[in-house]
Amino acid sequence: xxxxxxxPVRDMDELIVRPVKVFREKLGLEVLLGHEATRIDRQNKExxxxxxxxxxxxxxxxxxxxxTGASPIIPDLPGFDLEGVMPLNSLDQGRRIKNFLxxxxxxxxVIIGMGYIALEMAEAMAARDIQVDMVKxxxxxxxxxNKELSARVWAxxxxxxxxxxxxxxxxxxxxxxxxxxVIAQDVELKADLIIVATGIxxxxxxxxxxxxxxxxxxxxAVDKNLRTSDGDIFSAGDCADAYHLVTxxxxxxxxxxxxNRAGRAVADNVTKKNTKLDGVAGTAVFKVFDxxxxxxxxxxxxxxxxxxxxxxxxxxxxxxxxVYPGAQTIFVYxxxxxDSGRLLGAQMVGKEGVAHRINAPAVAIHNKMTVQDFxxxxxxxxxxxxxxxxxxxxxxxxxxxxx
Amino acid sequence: xxxxxxxPVRDMDELIVRPVKVFREKLGLEVLLGHEATRIDRQNKExxxxxxxxxxxxxxxxxxxxxTGASPIIPDLPGFDLEGVMPLNSLDQGRRIKNFLxxxxxxxxVIIGMGYIALEMAEAMAARDIQVDMVKxxxxxxxxxNKELSARVWAxxxxxxxxxxxxxxxxxxxxxxxxxxVIAQDVELKADLIIVATGIxxxxxxxxxxxxxxxxxxxxAVDKNLRTSDGDIFSAGDCADAYHLVTxxxxxxxxxxxxNRAGRAVADNVTKKNTKLDGVAGTAVFKVFDxxxxxxxxxxxxxxxxxxxxxxxxxxxxxxxxVYPGAQTIFVYxxxxxDSGRLLGAQMVGKEGVAHRINAPAVAIHNKMTVQDFxxxxxxxxxxxxxxxxxxxxxxxxxxxxx
Numbered sequence: 094x095x096x097x098x099x100x101p102v103r104d105m106d107e108l109i110v111r112p113v114k115v116f117r118e119k120l121g122l123e124v125l126l127g128h129e130a131t132r133i134d135r136q137n138k139e140x141x142x143x144x145x146x147x148x149x150x151x152x153x154x155x156x157x158x159x160x161t162g163a164s165p166i167i168p169d170l171p172g173f174d175l176e177g178v179m180p181l182n183s184l185d186q187g188r189r190i191k192n193f194l195x196x197x198x199x200x201x202x203v204i205i206g207m208g209y210i211a212l213e214m215a216e217a218m219a220a221r222d223i224q225v226d227m228v229k230x231x232x233x234x235x236x237x238x239n240k241e242l243s244a245r246v247w248a249x250x251x252x253x254x255x256x257x258x259x260x261x262x263x264x265x266x267x268x269x270x271x272x273x274x275v276i277a278q279d280v281e282l283k284a285d286l287i288i289v290a291t292g293i294x295x296x297x298x299x300x301x302x303x304x305x306x307x308x309x310x311x312x313x314a315v316d317k318n319l320r321t322s323d324g325d326i327f328s329a330g331d332c333a334d335a336y337h338l339v340t341x342x343x344x345x346x347x348x349x350x351x352x353n354r355a356g357r358a359v360a361d362n363v364t365k366k367n368t369k370l371d372g373v374a375g376t377a378v379f380k381v382f383d384x385x386x387x388x389x390x391x392x393x394x395x396x397x398x399x400x401x402x403x404x405x406x407x408x409x410x411x412x413x414x415x416v417y418p419g420a421q422t423i424f425v426y427x428x429x430x431x432d433s434g435r436l437l438g439a440q441m442v443g444k445e446g447v448a449h450r451i452n453a454p455a456v457a458i459h460n461k462m463t464v465q466d467f468x469x470x471x472x473x474x475x476x477x478x479x480x481x482x483x484x485x486x487x488x489x490x491x492x493x494x495x496x
Numbered sequence: 497x498x499x500x501x502x503x504p505v506r507d508m509d510e511l512i513v514r515p516v517k518v519f520r521e522k523l524g525l526e527v528l529l530g531h532e533a534t535r536i537d538r539q540n541k542e543x544x545x546x547x548x549x550x551x552x553x554x555x556x557x558x559x560x561x562x563x564t565g566a567s568p569i570i571p572d573l574p575g576f577d578l579e580g581v582m583p584l585n586s587l588d589q590g591r592r593i594k595n596f597l598x599x600x601x602x603x604x605x606v607i608i609g610m611g612y613i614a615l616e617m618a619e620a621m622a623a624r625d626i627q628v629d630m631v632k633x634x635x636x637x638x639x640x641x642n643k644e645l646s647a648r649v650w651a652x653x654x655x656x657x658x659x660x661x662x663x664x665x666x667x668x669x670x671x672x673x674x675x676x677x678v679i680a681q682d683v684e685l686k687a688d689l690i691i692v693a694t695g696i697x698x699x700x701x702x703x704x705x706x707x708x709x710x711x712x713x714x715x716x717a718v719d720k721n722l723r724t725s726d727g728d729i730f731s732a733g734d735c736a737d738a739y740h741l742v743t744x745x746x747x748x749x750x751x752x753x754x755x756n757r758a759g760r761a762v763a764d765n766v767t768k769k770n771t772k773l774d775g776v777a778g779t780a781v782f783k784v785f786d787x788x789x790x791x792x793x794x795x796x797x798x799x800x801x802x803x804x805x806x807x808x809x810x811x812x813x814x815x816x817x818x819v820y821p822g823a824q825t826i827f828v829y830x831x832x833x834x835d836s837g838r839l840l841g842a843q844m845v846g847k848e849g850v851a852h853r854i855n856a857p858a859v860a861i862h863n864k865m866t867v868q869d870f871x872x873x874x875x876x877x878x879x880x881x882x883x884x885x886x887x888x889x890x891x892x893x894x895x896x897x898x899x
Contacts (some may be wrong), residue, residue, distance in 0.1 A: 096820055096879050108819055338874070349884045350877045371872055378876035387876055416511055417499055441601070448881035449852035452888075453859045458871050460863035469774055470859050473781035473790055474753050476499055478851035481752045485855075 094187040095213035099220040105188050121294055125150075133157065133303040135323055156325050156363040159305075159313060160356065161296035162349050163331035168205075169288055172266030177273055178287045181210060193286055197221055203275045203284035207234060208257060209379040209386075211290035212246075215255050216287075216382050224386025225255045226282045228275060229291070232260035238394045239426040241407045242442045249384045258282070293347060295332040308334030312345040315375065317369040319359045327362065329355035338371030338458055339391045340399040345375055375438070376455040378448045385447035389455040402431040406492040410484035412446040416477035421445050425488040426462070427454075429496050434463035439485070446478065453485060464492050478480060497590040498616035502623040504598065508591050528553075536560065536706040536732040540728055559728050559766040562708075562716060563759065564699035566734035566750050570692055571608075575669030580676055581690045584613060596689055602626055606678045606687035610637060610662060612782040612789075614693035615649075618658050619785050621691075628658045629685045631678060635663035640795045642829040644810045645845045652787045661685070696750060698735040711737030715748040720772040724760045732758035732766065739775030741842055741861055742794045743802040749776055778841070779858040781851045788850035792858040793841025796831060809895040813887035815849040817879035824848050828891040830857075830867070833875070834899050837866035842888070849881065856888060867895050 127145035163179035261277035306322035308314035331347035361368035367478035396403035468489035530548035531717035568583035664680035711717035734750035764771035799806035826846035871892035873880035
């Protein structure tokens with residue numbers, strides 16, 4: 094949605110991959126919109142709820158999929174329910190933001206939160222010539238990221254004129270005519286529009302009430318076949334958990350690829366095929382203005398928590414060979430386990446050649462590869478794309494020396 | 497060198513990473529330039545040869561490294577020794593080409609050969625507004641590449657005004673004043689300058705005369721420690737062979753990263769550290785005008801030859817999410833082994849997002865990953881960089897269906 098919101102003329106409906114018509118007419122599925130499921134009767138295998146007229150309905154099942162997604166966490170503070178205070182969790186909310194921008198004079202936006210959706214929204218607002226302030230309670234900017242790398246992202250936002258206020262507890266939002274004020278500890282920020290991007294939580298209430306087992310962050314616990322603790326009930330998407338390939342433990346990382354893949358795996362598993370998903374590597378990428386920011390695996394804190402003996406390195410390298418003009422600096426952070434030699438994680442920041450580079454350590458993590466073995470990887474080299482030693486290999490070679 | 501030759505004002509010396517002074521003064525090494533080694537006395541551990549004045553010299557060794565590189569293959573045909581007929585195997589040759597371009601009127605170049613150096617030179621010449629014709633004996637353009645993908649590269653060259661004449665046996669080069677004529681079967685091509693890029697051969701004569709074991713294409717056979725069949729003699733660089741990680745057999749793929757890595761490994765192995773190099777995955781990338789072209793692993797013919805049961809797929813996918821403007825088409829070719837399920841190779845062509853993408857299947861090949869496991873890889877997704885399902889995952893998912 095941020096990329097759609099950035100461009101006034103684009104229709105939010107472009108984001109719909111398959112309209113409901115396709116499901117009904119082409120796939121022949123019965124789709125009950127406006128029906129809220131409120132209870133699962135596991136004994137009798139039936140779902141109960143209410144339609145849009147408040148009339149109770151029930152629906153029997155052989156197999157059930159809970160794909161309820163996630164919802165934004167809205168701080169329970171005064172003013173967060175005001176008209177001009179908007180989360181970004183549905184196409185309708187996206188339309189509301191676009192409509193607000195189209196009909197009101199918005200020169201200044203405050204974004205609450207600094208995660209990747211918040212950062213993408215900062216870029217979207219800047220693309221519409223709107224001044225952006227960002228504020229959040231936690232002191233550390235991109236807390237999962239190595240500090241040298243997050244400082245690079247911070248610098249990019251400052252270069253682009255975005256003001257960042259981390260470490261300010263939120264207290265209230267106040268409105269005076271069409272002007273809002275975000276009141277936080279030690280700072281007050283004026284805004285014509287406020288976007289709330291303070292993270293999401295899994296929609297697991299229905300599962301919880303049905304006494305299904307929960308995972309991290311109260312997500313719905315599933316096995317590798319996407320089965321919940323009830324063998325006839327599956328869960329997939331942002332509401333469900335997954336195994337982390339580095340720690341072997343459950344994790345909740347609500348991202349599009351896993352959600353999509355899990356949905357397809359459930360389709361396999363409720364029909365004839367047995368599809369097991371091993372888990373997630375923790376790979377993610379986002380764009381912030383001219384920067385590409387990517388990660389895979391775990392960070393140092395997660396490594397300590399999981400019982401590893403983490404060793405880390407940060408290097409800077411050129412994105413292209415020294416003989417080829419236009420090189421940018423790429424920061425590479427790499428984390429290894431001193432005991433097993435395993436590659437535990439990688440992070441990268443740079444103006445080019447970051448987004449796809451991260452897939453190499455991601456695949457390495459799938460294979461529980463050691464840093465030593467990764468350092469021998471036969472990676473692609475040509476002057477326009479990389480130095481002879483890819484920045485990732487430089488990082489791996491450096492990291493080995495500390496292991 | 498092609499990228500340097502493309503820009504008149506750039507000095508060829510920019511390509512020198514470390515001048516000989518560094519080796520002599522900073523590293524304290526004795527460097528004998530202008531000394532040709534002509535014989536190795538393995539029994540007495542001594543190298544013999546001649547200095548630039550034709551005076552014999554000898555040099556004893558404890559350990560010996562043969563890093564003699566490779567030489568261009570110049571067809572043994574009339575006219576290939578003419579002044580305006582130039583290979584591209586040394587900085588001096590590069591300087592000669594640049595000097596020729598600076599001092600003569602060159603409107604038209606014929607490039608003999610269509611490998612990646614030939615293609616990079618085509619781009620370099622076009623960047624200097626020189627019309628390019630390319631000719632070679634073999635009928636198939638990029639013979640290692642899947643035909644749908646090589647057709648895409650062909651189309652790009654045609655779009656850029658380069659004329660391609662594969663399948664024409666070379667007969668002679670003739671000169672009339674400052675004009676050359678390349679005479680091939682059924683075609684004659686006029687040129688002001690002729691560049692010969694018809695491949696290279698390893699400089700293994702010295703090793704062969706010393707009765708060291710040879711590998712594919714008469715390269716110098718080395719084990720994983722870069723030792724030749726004589727335990728005190730090592731070889732590294734474009735003259736030496738390597739194990740191929742897919743076939744487990746010896747191969748000769750003279751590329752910069754392996755050469756560099758092998759040199760460092762020899763340094764380890766002649767000092768205290770034991771460094772073994774497992775081998776090469778066959779990863780390579782090059783740029784042809786606006787196209788990125790990349791490969792890793794083996795092709796179908798190599799797979800059949802190595803006893804695999806190859807299954808292949810070609811898909812086309814967008815380089816970015818459908819919601820993000822500016823997407824380009826990426827062609828992905830993927831090759832798997834029906835018997836073991838292993839991923840054997842991948843090839844990609846596209847205007848963006850190809851060069852670094854290839855590193856993911858390259859790492860998969862290092863780990864002997866199956867196509868099925870690769871299809872579960874947690875790859876990076878954000879709208880500016882990829883669809884939710886990365887083109888490589890789309891290819892893997894398709895390929896599985898045929899396996």
